[in-house]
Amino acid sequence: MLPSSTVENYLKAIYVGEMHLADGQTLVPMGQLAGALGIAPGTATTMVKALFESGLVVYEPYNGVRLTAAGQKLAARVLRRHRLIELFLVQVIGMNWDEVHDDAEQMEHVVSDRFIERIDEMLGQPEVDPHGDPIPTADGRLPHRALETLLTCPLHTPVTVARVTDQDAAFLRFIESNNLKPGQTIEVEARDEVSDSVRLKGHNDERMTIGARAASKLLVTG
Amino acid sequence: MLPSSTVENYLKAIYVGEMHLADGQTLVPMGQLAGALGIAPGTATTMVKALFESGLVVYEPYNGVRLTAAGQKLAARVLRRHRLIELFLVQVIGMNWDEVHDDAEQMEHVVSDRFIERIDEMLGQPEVDPHGDPIPTADGRLPHRALETLLTCPLHTPVTVARVTDQDAAFLRFIESNNLKPGQTIEVEARDEVSDSVRLKGHNDERMTIGARAASKLLVTG
DNA sequence: CGTCACATTTTGATTATTCAAAATTACATC
DNA sequence: GATGTAATTTTGAATAATCAAAATGTGACG
Ligand SMILES: [Mn+2]
Ligand SMILES: [Mn+2]
Ligand SMILES: [Mn+2]
Ligand SMILES: [Mn+2]
Numbered sequence A, B: 001m002l003p004s005s006t007v008e009n010y011l012k013a014i015y016v017g018e019m020h021l022a023d024g025q026t027l028v029p030m031g032q033l034a035g036a037l038g039i040a041p042g043t044a045t046t047m048v049k050a051l052f053e054s055g056l057v058v059y060e061p062y063n064g065v066r067l068t069a070a071g072q073k074l075a076a077r078v079l080r081r082h083r084l085i086e087l088f089l090v091q092v093i094g095m096n097w098d099e100v101h102d103d104a105e106q107m108e109h110v111v112s113d114r115f116i117e118r119i120d121e122m123l124g125q126p127e128v129d130p131h132g133d134p135i136p137t138a139d140g141r142l143p144h145r146a147l148e149t150l151l152t153c154p155l156h157t158p159v160t161v162a163r164v165t166d167q168d169a170a171f172l173r174f175i176e177s178n179n180l181k182p183g184q185t186i187e188v189e190a191r192d193e194v195s196d197s198v199r200l201k202g203h204n205d206e207r208m209t210i211g212a213r214a215a216s217k218l219l220v221t222g
Numbered sequence C: 001c002g003t004c005a006c007a008t009t010t011t012g013a014t015t016a017t018t019c020a021a022a023a024t025t026a027c028a029t030c
Numbered sequence D: 001g002a003t004g005t006a007a008t009t010t011t012g013a014a015t016a017a018t019c020a021a022a023a024t025g026t027g028a029c030g
Helices: A005-019 A030-037 A041-053 A069-091 A101-110 A113-122 A169-177 B005-019 B030-037 B041-053 B069-093 B101-110 B113-122 B169-177
Strands: A057-060 A064-067 A158-164 A185-192 A197-201 A207-211 A218-221 B057-060 B064-067 B158-164 B185-192 B197-201 B207-211 B218-221
Touching: A005 A030, A005 A041, A005 A064, A005 A069, A005 A101, A030 A041, A030 A064, A041 A057, A041 A064, A064 A069, A069 A101, A069 A113, A101 B101, A113 B069, A158 A169, B005 B030, B005 B041, B005 B064, B005 B069, B005 B101, B030 B041, B030 B064, B041 B057, B041 B064, B064 B069, B069 B101, B069 B113, B158 B169
Parallel strands: none
Antiparallel strands: A057 A064, A158 A185, A158 A218, A185 A197, A197 A207, B057 B064, B158 B185, B158 B218, B185 B197, B197 B207
16 A cells, blocks of 8 residues: 555654654654644554554554654655755745745655656755755665754854754744855854854844844754 | 545536536536546545535536536636646656646645746746646636547648647557647548548658547647 | 653544445336 | 336445544652
8 A cells, every 4th residue: 555645744754753852762752743743642643553553663652653664765755755845846936945845745745756756857866955954865865964053063163054944934034034044154153141142143244143042943064 | 614635626527527518418417427536426426415515516416416606616726727737747847748647636736826826927827738728717717719620620731739638648649659749730631431530641741540539539720 | 659740542533535235216218 | 108227326334534532651759
């Protein structure tokens, strides 16, 4: 049986959930999964048990869930599709990076492999999507880059924005209007614990101050 | 409630069914609808009753079904999306005209209005899809061209292929390999009742003979 | 070790969509 | 007008996905 859109969404959420696990943790808690998918906890339990029966996940009651090799393969495929489609919508269709997520969320389940191959080719086998999120390769490998956040990168040193880890449209528009999109070069001038903020020097030496919360969502390379 | 993919498919099938109705007929028979959708007759009955409750169709038990104004509006929207997407897949993605139907069948239900607007613009507000099928306008009107088939058009007179009314991939590939795609100019040299065939002069004066059945699926303009 | 808060699972139910097969209806034909 | 065939509807059932609310388990803390 080919997996339903629902199953694909669960697998993708578990896949992404696994990446955000704290060191040592190996299982995605059911509550976190339910939250990510916007469904009731009981629904997640029921579904995860079905995924377990299908051999797509390891499920430890009361502890959480993790993908099997088979589940990982499917999940990587869906995530690859999602991110390629997002980039395609920006690059080819001309949509804005804050409005592509919902379309990709649906299209990832329905377009043909042919379609995916063609846009991958058109885009030149890209490695990251419009938000800087890495695109899994066709064979299911997820390229990893070591990045720092604006909370941890060196001060007074030019860094390049590489990734924005928040899909919220309003946040993305804020980033865009302040020239903080991936690819742009900035410098952290100061961090202040007390005011919970970070001061930046951005495009055209423009200064700006953003909250630590927001700063932690901007990943950069040295 | 926004209509489900299933509802959209039913409405679209009824819409298309209405166009193929013989003169005088005003209702699409349930059996024909079920056939078009590839579902059991009883399923169609159940669903059509639900569509009737929603005010999207007129339903006359044992006679058939017809769209209301509300149903027509939704159906035209879906058909517009389908055909724009097909053209987009051919023109922009570079897919072949025999492989775009299935992708369009799914995408029509999920892409945003924004996406549709953008591809409509990219394609220059096209009037027909890759098969020559007319694209409903944004306000739900379906432009009608008076076309003849290769069975009825004048003999020994250059005509231009305008539309191919059969989505079957093998048939489409046959048409393509014989240079009979929409836009190409041909001439009917003879029709023969007995052999049930039509002789054509096509590209580079190449002669070919096709069956009457196939000939009836090629629509042309004078 | 007992208790409480919180996470998780279970229960009971609903909605949407579908099918196979039985029952019914319509219509043409004798 | 009776009858038979074909179309249509009804019936009974299944699957997938979901929720709210009740029940239960887990782990922390005093
Ligand atoms: Mn999705
Ligand atoms: Mn992204
Ligand atoms: Mn469809
Ligand atoms: Mn078409």
